[in-house]
Amino acid sequence: MKLLERDELLTSLQVLLRDAAAGQGSLLFLEGEAGIGKTSLLRAFANSQQGQVPVYWGACDALHTPRPLGPLFDIAAQIKGELQAALHGNVERVRVFSSFLAEITRPPALIVLEDLHWADEATLDCLRYVGRRIGRTHALLVVSFRNDEVGPSHALRLVLGDLATSGAKRLSPQPLSLAAIRELVGDCDVDPAELQTKTSGNPFFVTEVVAAGGVRMPATVRDAVLARAGRLRPSARAILDAAAVAGPRIEPWLLQELTAAESGWIDECLATGVLCAQSGVFTFRHELAREAILDALTPTKAMSLHRMVLQALQSHSSADLARLAHHAEGASLEEAVLELAPAAAREAAAKGAHRQAAQQFARALKFAATPTARRAALLDDYASECQLSGMVSDAIEARRNAVRLWQDLGERSRQAISLARLAHALVVSGKNAESEATMREAASLVAADLSGAAAVVVRRWAAHLRMLDRDVEEAINEGEQAKAVAEALDDRESIVHCLNTIGSSLIISGRVAEGCDHLERSRALAEEIRSDSWIASAFVNLGSACGEVYRFDLADNYLRQGVEFCNDRDIDFARLYQLSWQALVWMYRGRYTEASGTAHVVLADRRSPVIARITALIALGRVRARRGDPAVWEALHEAQELAGNTGTLQRVALMQAARAEAAWLEGRAAEAASEASAGVELAVRKRHSWFASELLFWCWQGDGSLPGGMPDFCAQAPFAMEISGRWQEAAASWSALQCPFEAARAMMEGDEAAQRQALTVFEAFGARPMIERMRYKLRSAGVRGLQRGPRESTQTNLAGLTTKEVEVLGLLSQGLRNKEIGQRLHRSARTVDHHLAAIFTKLDVSTRAEAVSAAYRLGIIAAKAP
């Protein structure tokens, strides 16, 4: 068929493919309504490239629950090799993605992925993975989708948003003009203008009407398709019906088998152009046509066709479980659905398509209505997959039903395990009190046999909840006991879980090295059992627990690794939570631009779980407060609302401390004290030395009070040193912990030299409220020669570096060490350190070499001739 008015699009594709061949690959989204001509355009383009570059073609199917990675299987069949082995083998998902990327981009290539609006989760993850990396390859990846079927909450929207920043391009074919329609109509007795109005210029609709050739203009595209099919003789029509049920792409043997006696009629379908033969399979000219034919079938006819398709596929031992399950459901064959859907679900889950897995379990549940152990087990599986795909409320409901059913069936062990997992789902959704009660019930059910397999599962989740609630001694005890039983039973997942819980608890209680060691062991074992989610969980707890005890050096390192791990595998929950902690760590280190930028990333992503939002809001609120910027309370009020609901120490203490500091910086001392005191009792009760000492510190800053006194276990905390006037000790501790702002705050209470040094630090960070306080304090003490406004020399260059900082940069570029720079400038090495920290912040760099090259780039220091 002739392609009209698509020359510009073809040229664009041509240019992109040429750039790709030259080493600048790209991803193009081709979007438009059904029938607008996406496939025709791509086929025409692919044909024009024949023999010049390899073309790989994959498509998503309109099944209710698509086969995970369906398009990759299509492409693997075309290239064979490593990708096929990876797909069929039991390998890590990221390895499948990377081998896909490697295979398709080795020589310059054109890859087409069609109909991504029907894609499963794993395919979308793969697209995200490939899309982020395509720029460095020799490939053009074209992805088509129906934009009218991709609503704001469609999973593909998120991918589009994610990839927009990686330079993905978008094109959309336009409707046909009147001139083009006139050309298509030719000599037929159809009014082109009326046809344009009726069809809005949709090419598929237009050609269907022209092909139907009737006198009356059909009102919808469906009518047009049926009018055209109506011209077929009954035997040919029967073939069309069978083909519509068999799926978007029908193998020739299948169609033969379904319509054995009438095989000669296939030619008639092909001749009228309703069916096409395309690379070894039959397809409808358009999916719209298949849908129209399918809708016109009577339910009984459709059922018997589905049964025939299923039998034929099974006798040819098809391995496409999603397809088999689809036909089993269409045929209403209970036993077949109950066998195939859970198998398809497990396959989907193994490939990371948890949403599809949940849908397959839901499909099985429709056919397992009787209250049996099978139904209860399906409910449990469904709940687990719901939770993994972020549908926590569905998970809770299903888990409750499973609990009830196990109870009715008298299966105490199973009931206990379901209860323990329900408790975890409840705590994830912030229902801590209900979770506690649920866990107690679970524990009572396994109390009789504490060395059984069910007891291990219950007790490891119990330990986990204790850890989350910062009852660390109990968490360690419970975790050790569960681990001992798990080891006896060789239950490796439970061992991984226990090590994780014990390690996190140890870090929180101050035994940092020991805790990190446990978590590292948990991670190594999780790698052995190939559990990405437990590996991610180890990183999350290493990063956040080290951050919670002010070990920002360790936290920064683990968070970087963890974010990268989750990025490659699209584990959003863990990735976003770690990013929120990274924002907090950067805030403490004085890197305000990075901290607030990262916090905004977390807050703008609607996948961010509540705990990530809370942490990001706290980081953002504190950055604003320390800079003296507005909108502090916008962030901290929302944090209070979200954290208050959890009622758990790790959220409440962070939030109350941030609010106390913000109030104090704004000069409302009494409010600072009352904000801080709201969290003191909980923090002291849980014996958390950092949270307790910080909250007490703000009480003391606010109104001089120390509710309940400073507990013994806080004696070594730098906050306690600040309170007791040991400012030098405190400043040294803070510096060692890489908290320059806190160190300067401690020095504020010192002698004039210390105070001047504190002022330098605050100025370097642009911490306006502290600068004002420090200047006022110095002036009140009679110190003269302080600048009134910002320093005269500030802002003479783009990065806003001071003269002294430019001088330091100049010496840095000569390769001098801090001590040598200090000698040249008659300053202490410590002062040089502060200057460097400020320079790094202002230039947004993290190493000395990066600072020097940024300074050259910005023209701050001139490259000298040798």
Added chain:
Amino acid sequence: MPRYLIERTFPDGLGLPANAEGAKAATNVIATNAQEGVTWVHSYVTPDRKKTYCIYDGPSPEAIRSVAERNGLPVDRISEVRVLDPYFLY
């Protein structure tokens, strides 16, 4: 979108001449602002041209700071403000 008052200090005086060069500089600032959804409404300048008070609309204080840095403009203080009109207080 919140409105902000931004105070800036120019120790050597603000160099924004009322000619083609100045117009080009202002156009550059406006284009950079647009990258973060920030709008420069207008500014007040002291007679010695050492301080400016700028009214901006923007999504967040961070967006204001980020474009200021890219434009090479100093920021002393950002305050969120609302219009108060003395002739319409009743």
